[in-house]
Amino acid sequence: MTALTLDGLRGSMEGVYASMLATCDAEGTPNVSMISQVHYVDPEHVALSYQFFNKTRANVMQTRMAAVQITDPATFSHHRLDLDYVETQTSGPIFETMKAKLAGIASHHGMDGVFRLLGADIFRVLRIDAVPGPTLPPAEPRRLLASTRQACAELAAAQDLETLLDGSLRWLEEHYGIRTSMILMLDGEEERLFTVASRGYARSGIGSEVAFGEGVIGVAARERTAIRIGHMTREYRYGTAITETARRAGLVSGDAQTIRFPGLSTPRSQMALPISGAEGLLGVLFVEDEEPMRFDHEDEDALAIFADHLAARIALFRREEAEEAESAEPESAPEPGGQTLRFHPHDQSVFLDNDYIIKGVAGAILWRLVRENRATGRTEFTTRELRLDPGLRLPAHAENLDARLILLRKRLEERRTCLSIEKAGRGRFRLNLACGLTLIEVDPDQGATA
Amino acid sequence: MQSLPGIATPLEDVAAWQRQRGELPARDRLTPDLLALAQNGATILIGAQLGGRPTVGFGVCCRALPDGQLRILLSRSGNANVLAAIAEGSRVAATFTGAPSHRAFQVKAERAVIGAATQDDRPEAERQAQLFCDGLTEIGFTRDLAAGWLALDLGDLAAIELLPERVFTQTPGPGAGAELPR
Numbered sequence: 001m002t003a004l005t006l007d008g009l010r011g012s013m014e015g016v017y018a019s020m021l022a023t024c025d026a027e028g029t030p031n032v033s034m035i036s037q038v039h040y041v042d043p044e045h046v047a048l049s050y051q052f053f054n055k056t057r058a059n060v061m062q063t064r065m066a067a068v069q070i071t072d073p074a075t076f077s078h079h080r081l082d083l084d085y086v087e088t089q090t091s092g093p094i095f096e097t098m099k100a101k102l103a104g105i106a107s108h109h110g111m112d113g114v115f116r117l118l119g120a121d122i123f124r125v126l127r128i129d130a131v132p133g134p135t136l137p138p139a140e141p142r143r144l145l146a147s148t149r150q151a152c153a154e155l156a157a158a159q160d161l162e163t164l165l166d167g168s169l170r171w172l173e174e175h176y177g178i179r180t181s182m183i184l185m186l187d188g189e190e191e192r193l194f195t196v197a198s199r200g201y202a203r204s205g206i207g208s209e210v211a212f213g214e215g216v217i218g219v220a221a222r223e224r225t226a227i228r229i230g231h232m233t234r235e236y237r238y239g240t241a242i243t244e245t246a247r248r249a250g251l252v253s254g255d256a257q258t259i260r261f262p263g264l265s266t267p268r269s270q271m272a273l274p275i276s277g278a279e280g281l282l283g284v285l286f287v288e289d290e291e292p293m294r295f296d297h298e299d300e301d302a303l304a305i306f307a308d309h310l311a312a313r314i315a316l317f318r319r320e321e322a323e324e325a326e327s328a329e330p331e332s333a334p335e336p337g338g339q340t341l342r343f344h345p346h347d348q349s350v351f352l353d354n355d356y357i358i359k360g361v362a363g364a365i366l367w368r369l370v371r372e373n374r375a376t377g378r379t380e381f382t383t384r385e386l387r388l389d390p391g392l393r394l395p396a397h398a399e400n401l402d403a404r405l406i407l408l409r410k411r412l413e414e415r416r417t418c419l420s421i422e423k424a425g426r427g428r429f430r431l432n433l434a435c436g437l438t439l440i441e442v443d444p445d446q447g448a449t450a
Numbered sequence: 451m452q453s454l455p456g457i458a459t460p461l462e463d464v465a466a467w468q469r470q471r472g473e474l475p476a477r478d479r480l481t482p483d484l485l486a487l488a489q490n491g492a493t494i495l496i497g498a499q500l501g502g503r504p505t506v507g508f509g510v511c512c513r514a515l516p517d518g519q520l521r522i523l524l525s526r527s528g529n530a531n532v533l534a535a536i537a538e539g540s541r542v543a544a545t546f547t548g549a550p551s552h553r554a555f556q557v558k559a560e561r562a563v564i565g566a567a568t569q570d571d572r573p574e575a576e577r578q579a580q581l582f583c584d585g586l587t588e589i590g591f592t593r594d595l596a597a598g599w600l601a602l603d604l605g606d607l608a609a610i611e612l613l614p615e616r617v618f619t620q621t622p623g624p625g626a627g628a629e630l631p632r
Contacts, residue, residue, distance in 0.1 A: 017599055022497035022506035022543070029558060030504055030543040032497030033620060054627040055618075059504075067504045076598035078528065082503060132527040133601045 004128040006043050009070065009079055010297040013040045015101060015230065016073035021048065023059035023066050031055045038070050038081075039098050040297065041122060046081065047094055049102055050119040060085050066123060069131065075138050078131035083123035093225035095120045100216055104231035144302040147175040152309045160423065161317045162406050168285070168310055169199035176302065178287045180264055183275070183310075184210060184217060185283040185403040188361065188395035193221055193284055196403050196410075198262050205262025206410045207358060210284075217284050220272035224281060226300050228271040230293035269294035273303050277311040283403075285310065321383050321402055321427050338436030339418060343367040345441065352417050362408040364392050369431045370419070370439060383427050405429065458553035460625035467619075467630040479518045479614040479632075484555050488512045488546045491581025494522060496610075497543040498535035507532035510582075510602050511575040512546065519611045520544070520557065523567055523575050525601065526608040533608060536562045542612050545620050549585030553621050555630070557614035567607035575604065 012019075021035040033056055039047040048066070050057060060066055064085040071078050089095045099117040151171045158164035165183050172178040180200035184193035191212035198204050210217045216227040267288040275283045285307045287295070295303075342351045349359035350366050358366065365386060372378055383401055386392060394401060409421045418435035470481035480488070488494075494509035507529035509522040522544060526533065536542060542562045547554040567575075579602045586596035617630040 016595070020495045020506045020508060022495075022504040024497075024499045024504045028499045029541050030497035030499055032495045032506060032543045032545050032556065034493070034495065034545070034547055034554075052622075052626055063504075065503050067506045069506050069508070071599055073595060073598075076601060078601075080506065080531070129531075132530075133525060134603060136598070 004079070004130060006040065006046070006081075006125055006128065009072070009128070010040050011074055012070035012072040012077075012079060013038050013046070014073070014293065014296055016293065017071045019071070020069040021056060021066060022068075023056050024063060025055075025059050026062050031059055035068065036102055037098055038068055039094070039101070039120070041094060045086070045122055045124055046083065047089075047098060047120040047122050048083075049098055049117055050088060050121045051102075051117060053118075060121065075135045076133075077135040078133060080129045080131060081125050082127040084126055086122045086124055088119040088121050090119045093223045094122070096219050096223045097225060097227055100219060100227050100229050104229040142298065144176075144298050148302045148305050151175040151306055155306070155309045155313050158313060161314065161321075161402050162409075162423075164310070164313055164317065165197040165403075165406065166199075168306075169197055172287065172303075172306075173199065176299070178289070180289065181285070181287045182262065183283060183285055184221075185400055185407075186221070186281055188399055191222070193217065194403075194407060195259075195262065196283070196407050201262040201264070203260070203262055204410070204414060205260060206414060207362075207407055208259040208261045210261065216270045216272040217286050220274055221281060221284050224274050224276060226271065226273045226304055228269075228295055228300055230269050230295070264288055264290060266290055268292040271295045271300060271303065273300075273307040275307050275311045275314065277308070277315050279315055282311055282314055282400075318402060322387075323427075338438070340438045340440060341367075341370060341419075342440045342442055352415070352419070355415055355417075357415055357417065358408055358411045361392065361394060362404045362411070365404065366408055366412075366419075367441075368392060369421070370433075370437060373431055373433065374437075374439060379431050379433075380424055381429055381431065383429070458551045458621045459623045460619045460621045460628060461623075463553065463555070463619035463621050464625065464628060464630065467617075471630075471632075477518050480514070480520075480557075480617065484546075484617070485514050487548045487553060487555070488520065489514060489578065490548070491578050491583075491585050492546040492548050493582070494524075495545045495547075496522065496524065496529070496532050497545075498532050498540040500531055500535035500538070500540065505531045505535055509544070510600055510607070511571065511578045512544075513571070513574055515611065519613050521571075521609055521611045523571055523607050523609050525603060526606050528601070528606075529608070533564055533610075536564055536610060542610070544612070547620070549582075550588040554619070556618045556620045557612070558616045558618075559612035559614060562610040562612035565609045565611065567609050571607065571609065572604050575602065575607065 015037055018034040018036060019038045022030055022032045024030050035048055037049040041047050066083040067080060069078055069080045098120050102117050154171045158167050169181045172181050182195055182198035185196045187194050193210045195205050195208045212218050212222040216229060220227040268290055269292060270288040273285045274281055275285055339353050347359050348363040350357045350363040369381060386401060412419050420432045422430050424430040466483050467481055470483060489512050494512055496507045496509055498505055509524040511523040513521040515521055539561055542559045543556055545554060545556040579600055582600055583593055583596040587593055619628050619630060
């Protein structure tokens, strides 16, 4: 047994260098080739990318043995691994992680479409040997553990969900130097996420949507696994897909109802981590950078811990909010007039004059609040009454009401409308109207009706 | 499928082989194209079998000998496994990959002979190491990363000589792995 561990060699499995792979057929004739990816699976297993049915593949199926040599780009140390084949996976987290990474590597080498992952071949590592030769001393270790401890302490101190979400992105910058990031929350039971906080971009993109499977974010959400790439590829770009809602509704004025995804124009490194806990997937934490290979295994470990703590805090705020059940006192109603608020029931989109505000459940909430205010003069509302309102059609599970209210508040603020909502205590919030409103519900068949 | 200018395809390799092969004397195992690729800074991988298992190593320089054999220089200490396998009579595979074209081919031999590196191997090893670094720099590596990977140590070189018996295109893409028949 050797003192070398696979965990200590993760730096050699970042995909900076191609690795070397040897197999033999049953007669003992060797075959040797370069391989794009030796992927770290766990302390005892690696996965190799199966891209073509070739001699290597035939040999592996025949003898179930392989040898690889991997190289650390920081120290130039080479290691040889003796491997025994276990199985091939053609879907799931390991496969998707490798597929994303391979697409990036292929694109980096001008090989888009040539490298296609057919499977992730899982191997047990029997033996690790260091290859003698000149090496550099390892770099000073980064202080990621200390950074993570500090960042998690900040998470623990946040007093409400909005502070937690916006703060998280600030803490990523303060403690890890990550300047461009966002948090997307699950859109109820839909296979879709919406941006609820972002940092470092020219425009916030609050409310923009990413479908499951789209880009590293959508794949991370669908597979419930961290996806990290060090070279950008067209396959994982955002913003080209039309949102599912728009498709379903057959919208003609699609652009007005689609908030553009805020991402970097030339990202090279991206990482998406699921925010999930006992309740299942809550959302995705996303970071990116223009520098290639910006995030490594260690960053992934650190941010995975951060995302887990974030998930626990979100779940806690949810439970607290749900326990509050106070109603608010009626107040005087403002006069009609001023600006026009239009509601389109087919996609629950809301426009203030001609300015698109929001759609979906957040749009339905806004419409309910202003109508209630018009009818009764109330300005204070509780999250509980929204949860119990059948008209809002909140999904029974994962309704994400708190995140939707943050989304709505941010959109109203960004569009500089005369409406705003603010927190008025635990489980309560206030609708502020600084202008008169004419309310119009658009009948899709007959035009507008007041 | 899309390929950039300068990126090779297996089908081009097969066509070039067929074009050049007919004009060569039977003694020559490789076409001028492949000999040029092997001797100008290619990444050289070596495969063998040791104790019933595959084993892998890498070379730093290749020289084509007049009798059709390939002389591959490799780090002695860094390839103790491969040298042990060859000493036991293992069959040998060697793959040569060029940058930035990604053009590659593999040769297979029934056996190889181990020898010592000589004085006149060294300037050639240095020249090819230089070209290796140039090639990797062209595909986005820093010079330090390229040189660090190769880890050329002129004081620690051994040589193996083998006669290519079978040749395969190893360039990535449809048709990769096809044999280039004699």
